Amino acid sequence: MISEKMKVLANNNSAIRAMFEEGNRLAALYGRENVYDFSLGNPNFPAPEAVKKAAIEILESSDPVYLHGYMSNAGYPEVRSVVAESLNRRFGTDFTADNLIMTVGAAGGLNVILKALLNPGDQVIAVAPYFVEYGNYVRNYDGELVVVNSKPDTFQIDIDAVCAAINEKTKAIILNSPNNPTGVIYSAETLTALGEALTKKQEELGTKIFIISDEPYRELAYDGAEVPFMTKFYKNTVVCYSWSKSLSLPGERIGYLLIPSQCDEFETLFTAASIANRVLGFVNAPSLFQLVAAKCVDVPSDVSGYDENRKLLYDGLTRCGFECVFPQGAFYIWMKTPEPDDKAFCERAKKYNILPVPGASFAYTGYVRLAYCVSKETIVNSMPSFKKLAEEYGL
Numbered sequence: 236m237i238s239e240k241m242k243v244l245a246n247n248n249s250a251i252r253a254m255f256e257e258g259n260r261l262a263a264l265y266g267r268e269n270v271y272d273f274s275l276g277n278p279n280f281p282a283p284e285a286v287k288k289a290a291i292e293i294l295e296s297s298d299p300v301y302l303h304g305y306m307s308n309a310g311y312p313e314v315r316s317v318v319a320e321s322l323n324r325r326f327g328t329d330f331t332a333d334n335l336i337m338t339v340g341a342a343g344g345l346n347v348i349l350k351a352l353l354n355p356g357d358q359v360i361a362v363a364p365y366f367v368e369y370g371n372y373v374r375n376y377d378g379e380l381v382v383v384n385s386k387p388d389t390f391q392i393d394i395d396a397v398c399a400a401i402n403e404k405t406k407a408i409i410l411n412s413p414n415n416p417t418g419v420i421y422s423a424e425t426l427t428a429l430g431e432a433l434t435k436k437q438e439e440l441g442t443k444i445f446i447i448s449d450e451p452y453r454e455l456a457y458d459g460a461e462v463p464f465m466t467k468f469y470k471n472t473v474v475c476y477s478w479s480k481s482l483s484l485p486g487e488r489i490g491y492l493l494i495p496s497q498c499d500e501f502e503t504l505f506t507a508a509s510i511a512n513r514v515l516g517f518v519n520a521p522s523l524f525q526l527v528a529a530k531c532v533d534v535p536s537d538v539s540g541y542d543e544n545r546k547l548l549y550d551g552l553t554r555c556g557f558e559c560v561f562p563q564g565a566f567y568i569w570m571k572t573p574e575p576d577d578k579a580f581c582e583r584a585k586k587y588n589i590l591p592v593p594g595a596s597f598a599y600t601g602y603v604r605l606a607y608c609v610s611k612e613t614i615v616n617s618m619p620s621f622k623k624l625a626e627e628y629g630l
């Protein structure tokens with residue numbers, strides 16, 4: 236009865252559910268505190284106090300018709316202005332409200348821009364390892380996801396591989412920095428070279444190719460690492476941002492899509508994206524949290540807890556003999572598995588109540604992802620188990 240497209244998703248869903256259920260099964264057997272679940276990217280630190288204060292203030296002081304009413308599909312104009320001004324202060328840009336559409340998280344923004352850009356059969360490049368939902372989002376609009384591997388070891392973008400994948404059907408490339416799952420931040424050098432290569436490809440093919448920069452982890456960078464601002468490297472760059480991770484608000488579904496005026500056919504694209512927000516059924520982003528985001532736009536993300544977890548987990552794993560990418564941002568560790576089959580490794584890890592996500596879930600084998608947005612105790616208590624797992628492999 237259900238659509239063929241959804242049949243595929245429904246079947247895949249059972250694998251994700253199985254992982255979730257395995258966590259619950261182990262917790263029932265051994266106690267939640269003895270299960271080391273590193274599988275979920277759900278922020279474990281609460282939203283800053285400023286968020287609660289802003290929400291209460293808005294609820295108490297706003298006209299309820301304005302606060303709970305429909306609005307322009309792009310969102311409250313004054314919220315978009317506040318966000319634009321904040322970006323301009325931070326990045327020396329000159330955006331206005333007319334460059335911003337408030338969205339239902341970064342995921343909403345990605346769907347809106349893909350709906351606005353794609354014709355059936357258009358191709359979108361993703362750089363593996365990548366967030367697996369990209370394939371689903373692209374297929375929502377009958378596009379085709381084309382996967383290109385990042386450079387081994389550094390996990391920076393392999394520009395030659397990207398160029399080799401580009402043809403007349405290429406509409407966009409999705410980038411995610413800081414990256415889920417590798418924790419890598421794409422360097423300014425890489426982005427400069429990519430911008431030049433894409434400009435050349437556009438000229439050669441006479442087509443338009445967009446960078447869609449997916450940035451829910453932009454504020455989660457460590458050791459003072461700078462996350463280069465993507466629109467500076469290539470004209471046709473749009474940004475999908477959210478406050479899901481930076482302010483620990485994933486359930487509130489609030490973010491924005493930034494379309495700079497420098498983009499080709501800017502006005503048509505902006506109109507198409509605003510309408511996409513409507514016809515996808517979002518209509519507009521949640522009103523209360525648009526206003527909260529505007530009030531909290533300059534509240535810094537406190538990454539100290541994640542930073543502590545990052546060092547603790549990285550040091551512990553490397554001491555056990557595992558090989559990991561030292562994360563510069565986001566809240567994941569990308570760890571090489573001591574056997575090539577990452578799914579088999581995950582099965583063995585389960586014996587020690589350790590739950591990582593296999594690299595295969597990010598279209599990349601031989602690695603697993605460990606989310607360190609967990610309690611410090613989970614990391615500390617998991618170490619003897621990691622040690623035993625390492626010993627099984629003779630590390």
Ligand code: PLP
Pocket residue numbers: 276339340341342343366411415449451476477478479485490
């Ligand atoms: N993109 C990446 C790479 C993610 O990891 C996630 C969520 O984990 C999202 C997008 C979706 O974020 P949001 O909650 O803002 O929709």
